[in-house]
Amino acid sequence: MDTLTLILLDGIAFASWLFLVSAGLTFAYGVLRILNIAHGSLYAIGAYTGATLAGLVLHSGANPFLAYPVLVGAALLVGLALGPLLERGFLRRVYDQEEVITLLLTFAIFLILEDGMKLVWGVSPIIVAEPYALLGQLPLAGVTYPVYSFLLTGVAIVAGLALWVVIDRTRFGKLITSVIHDREISAALGVNVPRICTVAFTGAAMLAALGGAFTAPMVSVTPGISADVIVLAFAVTVIGGLGNISGGAIGALLVGLLRATAIQFFPALDLFVVYALMAVILLVRPEGLFGGVEVRRI
Amino acid sequence: MRGAQVSRTLAGAAPWLAVLLALAILPRLLPDWLGFLLTVAFAKALVVLGVAVLLRSNLVSFGHGLYFAAGAYTVGFAAKWLHLREAVLLIFGAVVVSGALAALLGLFLARYRGIFFGMLTLAFSMILYSLLLRLYWLTGGTDGMVTAPPTILGVVPGAAAGRAHYYLTLVCLALALALTRRWLGSPLGYLASAIRDNEIRVEYMGASVRQGIYRTYLLSGVLGGLGGCLVAFSVGHIAPEFSYWTQSGDFVFVTVLGGYASVFAPVMGSVVFELVRNYAYALSPYTWQMSLGAILLLIVLFLPRGLWSLLAPRAPVSSPWTSSSRR
Amino acid sequence: MDVVLEAVGLAKSFGAVKAADDLSVRISSGQIVGIVGPNGSGKTTFLNLVTGYLSPARGQIYYLGKEITGLHPRQVTRLGVARSFQVPQLYTSLTVLENMLVALVIRSGRQGDCWRALRTRARLAEARRLLEKFGFGDESGQVVRTLPEGGRKLLDVALSFALGPRLLLLDEPTSGVSAAEKFRVMDTLIGVIRESGVTSVFVEHDMDVVQRYAERVLVFSEGRIIADDPPGALFADPIVRRYILGEE
Ligand SMILES: Nc1ncnc2c1ncn2[C@@H]1O[C@H](COP(=O)(O)OP(=O)(O)OP(=O)(O)O)[C@@H](O)[C@H]1O
Ligand SMILES: [Mg+2]
Numbered sequence: 001m002d003t004l005t006l007i008l009l010d011g012i013a014f015a016s017w018l019f020l021v022s023a024g025l026t027f028a029y030g031v032l033r034i035l036n037i038a039h040g041s042l043y044a045i046g047a048y049t050g051a052t053l054a055g056l057v058l059h060s061g062a063n064p065f066l067a068y069p070v071l072v073g074a075a076l077l078v079g080l081a082l083g084p085l086l087e088r089g090f091l092r093r094v095y096d097q098e099e100v101i102t103l104l105l106t107f108a109i110f111l112i113l114e115d116g117m118k119l120v121w122g123v124s125p126i127i128v129a130e131p132y133a134l135l136g137q138l139p140l141a142g143v144t145y146p147v148y149s150f151l152l153t154g155v156a157i158v159a160g161l162a163l164w165v166v167i168d169r170t171r172f173g174k175l176i177t178s179v180i181h182d183r184e185i186s187a188a189l190g191v192n193v194p195r196i197c198t199v200a201f202t203g204a205a206m207l208a209a210l211g212g213a214f215t216a217p218m219v220s221v222t223p224g225i226s227a228d229v230i231v232l233a234f235a236v237t238v239i240g241g242l243g244n245i246s247g248g249a250i251g252a253l254l255v256g257l258l259r260a261t262a263i264q265f266f267p268a269l270d271l272f273v274v275y276a277l278m279a280v281i282l283l284v285r286p287e288g289l290f291g292g293v294e295v296r297r298i
Numbered sequence: 299m300r301g302a303q304v305s306r307t308l309a310g311a312a313p314w315l316a317v318l319l320a321l322a323i324l325p326r327l328l329p330d331w332l333g334f335l336l337t338v339a340f341a342k343a344l345v346v347l348g349v350a351v352l353l354r355s356n357l358v359s360f361g362h363g364l365y366f367a368a369g370a371y372t373v374g375f376a377a378k379w380l381h382l383r384e385a386v387l388l389i390f391g392a393v394v395v396s397g398a399l400a401a402l403l404g405l406f407l408a409r410y411r412g413i414f415f416g417m418l419t420l421a422f423s424m425i426l427y428s429l430l431l432r433l434y435w436l437t438g439g440t441d442g443m444v445t446a447p448p449t450i451l452g453v454v455p456g457a458a459a460g461r462a463h464y465y466l467t468l469v470c471l472a473l474a475l476a477l478t479r480r481w482l483g484s485p486l487g488y489l490a491s492a493i494r495d496n497e498i499r500v501e502y503m504g505a506s507v508r509q510g511i512y513r514t515y516l517l518s519g520v521l522g523g524l525g526g527c528l529v530a531f532s533v534g535h536i537a538p539e540f541s542y543w544t545q546s547g548d549f550v551f552v553t554v555l556g557g558y559a560s561v562f563a564p565v566m567g568s569v570v571f572e573l574v575r576n577y578a579y580a581l582s583p584y585t586w587q588m589s590l591g592a593i594l595l596l597i598v599l600f601l602p603r604g605l606w607s608l609l610a611p612r613a614p615v616s617s618p619w620t621s622s623s624r625r
Numbered sequence: 626m627d628v629v630l631e632a633v634g635l636a637k638s639f640g641a642v643k644a645a646d647d648l649s650v651r652i653s654s655g656q657i658v659g660i661v662g663p664n665g666s667g668k669t670t671f672l673n674l675v676t677g678y679l680s681p682a683r684g685q686i687y688y689l690g691k692e693i694t695g696l697h698p699r700q701v702t703r704l705g706v707a708r709s710f711q712v713p714q715l716y717t718s719l720t721v722l723e724n725m726l727v728a729l730v731i732r733s734g735r736q737g738d739c740w741r742a743l744r745t746r747a748r749l750a751e752a753r754r755l756l757e758k759f760g761f762g763d764e765s766g767q768v769v770r771t772l773p774e775g776g777r778k779l780l781d782v783a784l785s786f787a788l789g790p791r792l793l794l795l796d797e798p799t800s801g802v803s804a805a806e807k808f809r810v811m812d813t814l815i816g817v818i819r820e821s822g823v824t825s826v827f828v829e830h831d832m833d834v835v836q837r838y839a840e841r842v843l844v845f846s847e848g849r850i851i852a853d854d855p856p857g858a859l860f861a862d863p864i865v866r867r868y869i870l871g872e873e
Contacts, residue, residue: 035413037547046431093599099413104554105598107547111591160307231424231543238417273426279421283406286414418671485730485738488719493729495716502676503788504715513737584847 007260013149015256016156017215019249022119022233024207030180030243031200035099036089039208040230042082044078045261046209048121050074051128051216058130059111068151069133071213078208078213087201092194110226125220132217136151148217155214159207160249166203167245176200178271180243235278241288251288316473325464334532335572337464340471342366342552343568347478350558354482355514356494360416361423362549364403365396365522367430367541372396373530374521385448387467389527396514396523405516408508414561423541430538445530463532469563470528471521474521479561481517490514502519524545549593550556557604566605627654627691629824630706635674635684637848638667645681646848652757652792652824657815659839659856660828667848669711672794675746676708677701686844688792707790711793711828713781715769721780723764725752726785752787758817759783769820775800775810777858782814786823799834811838836860 025039053074056065090109113176135147163230167173178186179196187193211229219225236255255274262273281288299365300544320578325333369392376382376391403422410418430437434501437443447459455462481487490501497507528534548571556567574593578586601607635648644667660668675686677698693701716724725865727749730736756765759779764772765855769780781856782798798814799807812851815838818825829835835842836856844852844865850866859865 090595090599097602098356099416100353100554101548101602103358103360103416103552103599104594107551108591109593110600111587111594113591113593115585123584156618227542227544234417234420235424238421242413268432269428271432272425275421275424275428279418279425282410282414282421282495286410286418297592416753472738480742481739483741483742483744484739485727486728486740488723488730488743489736490720492716495718496714498698499714499716499784500731501697501699502708503728503784504699505731505736506699509737517739528781 002142003264005143007257007264009140009143009145009149009260010263011253011257011260012153013256014254014259016149016153018232018236018255019156019210019252020152020159020211020214021229022236022252023159023245024204024211025233026240026243026248027163028201028204028236029237030245032087032091032095032097032197033243034102034106035234035242036204036238037103037230038086038089039106039114039204039233040226040228041110041117042078042208042298043212043215043229043233044114044117044206044221044226046075046078046084046212047216047219047221048117048126048212049078049209050213051081051126051221052121053132054216055126055128055140056210058128064130064134067134071216072210075206075210075213078209079202081188083202083205084198084261085204088197092197095197110230114223114226121221123223125222126216127220129217152214155210158244159210163203163207163245163268172196172199178225211213232274235274238288239281247288248279299511312542318468321468323463325461332461335533335576336569337467338529339559339569339572340464340467340565341525341532342549342572343565344471344474344525344528345522345549346525346552346556346564346583347474347561347569348525349488349515349553350556350561350564351478351481351518351521351551353534353558354436355490355511357411357511358550359518359606360374360543360550361419361421361546362518362522363518363541363543363546364419364423364426365399366526366529366545366549367423367426367536368396368399368540369523369526369528370445370530370536370540371430371437373445373448373527374437374536377445377507381409383446383448384452385450385531386462388448389470389524389619390521390529392527393520394528396481397520399523400516402518403552404512410510411554420543421544423546424543427538427541430541433619437538440538442528444534444535447533447624460532463528467528467532470524472576476567477520477580478517478521482561486513527618551590554602554604555594555597557606559603559610563606600616628652629654629656629688630675630826631687632671632675633685633687635671636680637670637679637681639673639730639734643667643848645674645684646844646846650685650843650850650853652826654820654824656824657838657840658826659835660826660843660845661830662845666845669796669844670848671845672708672796672826672828675794676699676706693726701775702788702790704830705789705791706794707785707788707792708794709778709781709785709796709798711800713777715784717770718768720766720777721756721761721770721772722749724750724769724780724784725756725787728784729755729853732765732788755783755787758813759786760813768846774785775803775806778802779813786817786821790823792831793823795825797828799829799831803848808832808837832860 009010021043025036028034028036050071053070057066057070058064080123086109094105132146135151137144167176175191175196178191179193183193205290223283236248236251239254240249240251255277258268258273262270302426323505345362349359349362356512359460366562373388374394376388382388407415407418420534431439447455450462450466489500489505493507493510500507550573553564554569555571556563575586575590578589597604630652632648632865633648635645640866658754662668669677674681674698676694677693677700680695686694687694688704688706693704716727726743730743741751755766759782764776769777769796771781778801782795785793799810800868802810811834839856842854842856842859844859852859852862
């Protein structure tokens, strides 16, 4: 019984985290058709910035609960600073190029940002655990569980809902949808496609940074965290269907529960199951669980 | 008639023989560390050649670390379980293992294109990575394995091991280049280009696209395994990172850095990459990745056909990403 | 006379559009058949169905008396049905000559060979001979991407012909060719076809071309064949004149 509860709680916590770190990737792919390897770097920068700013707040003697809005603020800051820069400066130049080019371009950005972080934050780990510890533990169905994990789930749900509202309920969202559907036709209809792309990518960058900022209190932030995140996010994105956000949420849940199960029963296979699931999904449904297929006319 | 043909063949081969000769005396002129760097660059060039062969069909393998690791760990396991130390046998083993892996995975991969091919290769390589990392009682986990220097045709190289590995790698590379060059000029080699340009036409000529891709993938996997095996010889240490995605990313990086209009481009790319990395690391240990990233950025934006296009601006077969038929 | 191709009751819809609607036709050996019909009347769809690019919702297709319904384009091609395309399907980064060499090597079934060279002397000679037939001379070394539209169209047909088919299906072989050159191109094509005796079907919009070169004309409309006559009889028919030629 306790095991089952643990699997569920762990699974949901991990899924929330996965959704947070992959939603932006999925969204950006949907709009820009670019699988952004540097998404992992944005995540890591979000983590560093979040940890630094939260640390400042905590040391200043202010109300420690201020740390949470500061984490959100850090994510918005990172997204606003880097999103437009990367999209306008680099991605824009390769939209109509082959995949290998777009992948390598974002890989190049990844490499550059990787060392950029070392220059700014050094190589020793940064630990700001107070936001995590502050919320304490909650006894629940026979186990005690950190409240912070529930906060993480809350953040993921809010982020997902916000994304949904923007895309489904606003005029801007309609424009995004039309760009996702067909970039050329949208441009011909007078949609300002470049602007949509910039805004969409900035949103994706904020999501990545948000994932990082809320991860920071749970881990020690060190160089190299970007690389691990990006493959996991790729896996979730592929499982849900490239560019499909609700698919991404279900993909995250699936991966989260599967990994939590593996950790309970075969801890050595915790990573294996994630990538095995990714491969299996690609094999049986390459368009992902919720993607569609295109047929070419001759 | 025949005599003329023979002398023409010889004349055609002469420049290559000259290059080979130059490379053969090189280690006597260079400091040891540079000889070692070249050895590793040559070995990795084999993996890059494998990626390049696939790129000619517009297939981006973002998981070639899989074969690199498979070749390397073949050496590790053969030493651990079979007490095998003979280089020729180990090379043979690595070729068989990576070939078998490619034969199996190719069955699935031959159906995929574009981003899906990339993602599936990535998933396969990460599966191997997670196994190498976590099954530590078999693989040594994060620590990897130490591989003792092999005997070469029964001879224990001893103090001259570095130079021996250089020559061994050079011979393997030369053979692989000759083979791949021949392959590219063969019907199957052209079929790969045809597949890149227009799959529908290939099927409408009565050829199987899937089979063409499958065979190309087989070659590419074997080249990857061979490279991994040779790196294990000269470096003497193997780790799960061989199959990690950043390693695969580096291979794609080097492929584009060198270009792939010629089989020699990957070699050039690989040597340049190792040199740059080495110097960048020596100059500034914290920002060597940044230098590499900046170079990659420049290549991608301004020289998408790689360094080789500077040497041979008009390649016989143009780069796939200048062709518009696939989008 | 043996029947080369027979379609029985073919049906195919795209949403509400009936692209093939109970389509039946028989084509005998050695015939040169023209297909006419307005845009969207299902001409290309018919070729796609016959060659297996699309599978029919209903109906069967027979080639030389053998059912080929549901086979893939590759299998249909291997049996001896070759086609050209409305939009040329070529290997754009290879040269004209290399395109032809690839066609020839696939025809011989040696495309899986990774050891011997593609450019053998015999294959080169054969490729040049075929290209010359279709009027390619100096352009042989040109990369296909740089070829003008008319040249691409012709190469597309030449590649199909090079496969040595029993049945050749040509989708608008002269679209994209200038009006002045149309007849010259068709003269070449039909000359080669007559010489080899291959059974041929060509889709064509230009009535003058059809009248001059087809022995039999199928008129398509909304996925059906509404007339099937020799050109002389057909163009005398006032209904056809009104429907197809838009004459009052
Ligand atoms: N793959 C497809 N998906 C959806 N609709 C299609 C597809 N292929 C054909 N159609 C539709 O089927 C109808 C018949 O198309 P088809 O291409 O066969 O016409 P056609 O006679 O060749 O016309 P054209 O003279 O313009 O080439 C058209 O309405 C077309 O839009
Ligand atoms: Mg048509």
